[in-house]
Amino acid sequence: MKTLNIKKPLIAWLIIITTAFVASAQDSRIQMSSLDHLAAKASQTVDVSIDERLIRVAEKLFSNAKPDEKEIRKVLVGLKGIYVKSFEFETEGQVTPADVEQIQSQLRGPGWLRMVGVKSKKDGNFDVYLLMTGETIGGLAVLHTDQKELTVVNIVGPVDLEKLAKLEGQFGIPDLEIEPTKRSKKNDEK
């Protein structure tokens, strides 16, 4: 009978702790492995998968003395993972609605907020989702589907959208021409 007195608070605490951890670890990672079969059909594939450990390792190489790298460091603060899958195809219709649905169905889950949805015949569809954990952003997902392209970006952790958007053009890496068609279109617009 006396052991019950110990068991009760112990069980209560275990429940509280478990609940707290489960709540804190609300994962904003999207499973993108269902898109892997597209790589065989794609003319160009970008597949980046960086977990928290790699982010922390890479973070050490970003200098605080350089303004652009400092900005990147700011974006990386608190991030737990960055996952990108981008496929470009020579011909249209390689991406099926089922492929897109595999991603979108995950983004209909609790906490996800569709911030932006753009449908364009010219440039395809853009969807930007945010995972809200209370008042803060716990994750980001960008889904871009085009006639000849499918790109999914998933950032796990608190993301500053403004800072992330500002990063474009600040990178010292060569242009990999991930989006040659888009670039030409952009230039035309300018």
Place this chain on the structure above:
Amino acid sequence: MNEDYLWDKSGPPDPEIQKLEEILGALRYQPKPFEVPGNVVVLRPRNYVPLLAIAATLLLALLAGGIWLRVRSRNEPHQARVPSGPPVTSPKVEEEKTVPKPKPEKGLAPREHNVAVHYKRRNRTPGLTPREREEALAAKQQLMLALRVASEKINLAQRKIQSTSPTNQIKNHHRVG
């Protein structure tokens, strides 16, 4: 004296022993209930179970707090943890900066200067072994590629929103799920 009677009360009783028995019989043990004197305070055995339960819960709370802090500290910026030192650059940039135009330092012979440069170069990324550095460089490149794609897509979406006419389907702050 009959010793058998003295030993186990067998045999004929010995009057001398019987007399002694009578005399000493008054001092024989008389069973009676234990009585606690009035001036003595009786302490009941203390029940430590609730105290143990409280201690266990506190211990668990501390453990949970410790784990929580550890998880939080891992998520905090690394600026504080990265040792202050010269800026870290990629090896290529590093070599361009250090090797082609080495300024001889004051008071150092050429050989000493080379050692100093080498020392500086080795200490660019303190705490990183060559293998870790290689991994970090690869991760950095991947990271920049990922951020570039992410940034590009977000900017494209932003530009689309700004340039799209109201007839297009733009849904801002639309909750799904």
